[in-house]
Amino acid sequence: MSLAVVFDSAGTLLYTLRVAKDIPKDRIVEGVETTTLTCSEKGRSLILLYVNSKEFIEAKPEMLLSEYLTQKEVSFGVACSSIVTTTEEISELLYGDKKATCEDLQTCIRKVWSCCKKMPVVALNNGVIVNKNINSIEFAITSGGRPFPNAKDTIRLLHENNIASYVASGDRTDKLIKMADYLGIPHGNVFGVATPAMKAQIVSGLKEQYDKVIMVGDGINDLTAMKKADIAILTEEQYDKKPKVLEDAADYIIKDVSEVFEIAKKYNS
Incomplete structure (x- = not known):
């Protein structure tokens, strides 16, 4: 039987530190789960910005x-949204905003970097949450991630047992490629800037190539892909408080990424 495992990245393969700046309230929020924050209010969309952090930090x-x-x-890329929206609508909100400053995002970058700079492998991403209800950027966001301790060994064991590994994530592809190189995941198996619908499409496509497909996720933006997969795994390695809808969709709930291999072995015959 052929088998493939699709991983989300942040919170699944990567321990991720996120810092957000609530611009209307002028306050910093640490340890925020951005997909949950985005989906908690209608009108919000999580946007990835393709900026170079080192270059951006020098902006006025x-x-x-x-x-x-x-x-x-x-x-930019749309990572997830609580509403049906278009690229044109996002562009108007993003490029027409008159409230958020470079300093708002720079503050997030500095906070994350101060915690992550000593990590051997760091995936740094920047973005914003735009809110259609207020027609502006509501949050500036920076995230920094490092692989969980058992992530590399898990990928190795999967490959040694002829189980393919894939990544489908809302994060930027170039950042994911660096992580994939460290973990040993082929570049062709990495799908970045993947919306919830795209993740589900990726799983559906892989089901045509493999007898069974496992989806491993940790957030509400993984829900559609988890439902589409033959086996759904919800990981609580970073955050153990998950929406009930995610728990209900999961065939397995794990606390360590290494458990993925043990589960996959059951279906690899």
Whole structure:
């Protein structure tokens, strides 16, 4: 029997530190789960910004973030959304915003980097949450992740037993590639900037190639893909408080990524 395992990245393969700046309330929120935050209110969309952190940190703090994004022709990807929206609508909110400054995102970058700079492998991502209800950027967000201690061995054991591994994540592809190189996942098996619908499509496509497909996720943006998979695994390695809808969709709930191999072995015959 052929078998494939699809992993989300943040909170699943990576321990991830997230810092958000609540712009209307002018306060920092640490340890936030961005997909849950996005889906907790209708009108919000989580946007990945393709900015270079080292370059961005040198921008004038008082400059509007929208102005910087426009001047540098920074593109974006929609990681998840609580509403049905279009690229054009997101563009209007993002590039037309008059509230968020570069300093808002720079503050998040500095906080995450101060905690992650000593890690051997770090995937740093920047983004915002736009809110259609207020027609502006509501949160600036930076996340930094490092592989969980048993992640590399888990991927190795899967491959040694002819079980394919894939990554389908809302994170940027170039950041995921660095993680994949460390873990030993082929570049062609990495899908970045994947929305919940895209993750489900990836799982569906793999089901045509493999006898069984396992989806491993940790957030509400993995729910559709978990339902589409033959076996759904919910991981609580980083956060142990999950929405009931995720628990109900899971065939297995784990506390350590190493448990994925033990589960996969049951179906690898």
